[in-house]
Amino acid sequence: MSDVPPASSRSTITLEEHFVVPSSLGTTFHPPGLSAEAWSNIEAKLLDVEELRLPQMDANGVDMQVVSLTANGIQGETDPRSAKDHAKASNDWLAEKFVGPYPTRFAGFAAVALQDPVAAAAEAERTVTQLGFKGVLVNGYTNLGHENHAEYLDLPKFHPFWERIESLGVPVYLHPRAPLPSQRKIYEGHDELMGPMWAFGAETAVHALRLMTSGLFDRYPRLQMILGHMGEGLVAMMARTQRRFEYAPCGKELKKPLGQYLRDHFYITTSGNFHTPTLKNVIEEMGIDRVMFSVDYPYESMSEGARWFGGCPLEGEERLKVGRANAERLLGIAPK
Numbered sequence: 001m002s003d004v005p006p007a008s009s010r011s012t013i014t015l016e017e018h019f020v021v022p023s024s025l026g027t028t029f030h031p032p033g034l035s036a037e038a039w040s041n042i043e044a045k046l047l048d049v050e051e052l053r054l055p056q057m058d059a060n061g062v063d064m065q066v067v068s069l070t071a072n073g074i075q076g077e078t079d080p081r082s083a084k085d086h087a088k089a090s091n092d093w094l095a096e097k098f099v100g101p102y103p104t105r106f107a108g109f110a111a112v113a114l115q116d117p118v119a120a121a122a123e124a125e126r127t128v129t130q131l132g133f134k135g136v137l138v139n140g141y142t143n144l145g146h147e148n149h150a151e152y153l154d155l156p157k158f159h160p161f162w163e164r165i166e167s168l169g170v171p172v173y174l175h176p177r178a179p180l181p182s183q184r185k186i187y188e189g190h191d192e193l194m195g196p197m198w199a200f201g202a203e204t205a206v207h208a209l210r211l212m213t214s215g216l217f218d219r220y221p222r223l224q225m226i227l228g229h230m231g232e233g234l235v236a237m238m239a240r241t242q243r244r245f246e247y248a249p250c251g252k253e254l255k256k257p258l259g260q261y262l263r264d265h266f267y268i269t270t271s272g273n274f275h276t277p278t279l280k281n282v283i284e285e286m287g288i289d290r291v292m293f294s295v296d297y298p299y300e301s302m303s304e305g306a307r308w309f310g311g312c313p314l315e316g317e318e319r320l321k322v323g324r325a326n327a328e329r330l331l332g333i334a335p336k
């Protein structure tokens with residue numbers, strides 16, 4: 001097989017693509033089991049713009065990456081003051097190194113310090129209105145005060161953040177992180193399950209369900225979320241999840257059937273899950289307008305993702321939508 005993807009898959013926009021700013025290296029998640037060499041290779045790619053990333057994009061037909069601070073990023077900070085400073089530093093770095101010099105190749109998702117929801121709302125507004133960012137990426141629950149304290153985004157204290165996001169009209173990418181250190185009993189003796197192999201998706205799927213059953217989308221009916229990895233398992237499970245919620249909603253009252261929130265408020269990307277049967281299922285469940293190609297660079301290979309997308313059975317308008325047009329519409333990027 002040739003290394004070069006076919007022309008039909010070229011000119012894509014990808015949305016789960018990471019960088020790191022030196023001041024956030026301390027809160028970067030190291031996947032268990034990776035050798036020091038593999039990790040330093042990833043770190044070099046996270047830090048880089050011109051030497052590795054742009055040539056890879058050129059070689060693989062990725063027109064534009066929407067770039068975000070890698071996990072756990074700001075969500076892994078325990079001190080609100082430091083979280084706010086690091087969020088600003090990260091966003092300014094992203095604007096200065098990526099978006100400013102290469103406005104047609106890079107766009108940004110902001111990092112925000114949800115340790116202080118009002119400050120997070122203000123930083124979202126600053127980055128969108130002044131730096132031209134396209135939304136916010138949140139790495140799961142937020143620590144506050146302690147590494148074993150988690151705050152999930154359905155809590156009422158986050159309403160000021162969601163209200164601002166809704167009025168800005170930008171999406172929030174809910175990106176994975178590993179479960180709280182105090183809640184890892186089920187993974188004991190199985191470090192291999194802890195990161196992106198399994199725990200990331202399980203953690204993120206429950207977080208997304210908390211947002212749905214909390215009534216967040218009844219309160220803010222224009223909110224739009226993005227989930228990676230073909231939906232973190234939620235798309236496949238939603239029919240059963242909705243059914244069992246109807247049997248026992250435990251006092252939660254929602255305006256719509258549960259699965260409708262998934263279809264009305266979530267976009268799904270293909271990041272790190274380059275599997276055609278799953279893509280077909282996600283398109284069937286979500287509709288062609290809510291599925292977007294992405295890679296998860298540098299944790300995944302851009303060439304592998306591009307080759308898969310180039311060969312998957314999408315034609316014409318459908319290929320255009322998944323490859324870039326849905327992202328253009330959602331993020332307000334002018335069509336090419």
Ligand code: GRE
Nearest residue numbers: 029031070071196296299
């Ligand atoms: C990811 O973004 O998917 C990711 C990380 C850290 C380790 C592995 C991984 O953020 O896939």
Ligand code: ZN
Nearest residue numbers: 016018175296
């Ligand atoms: Zn990722």
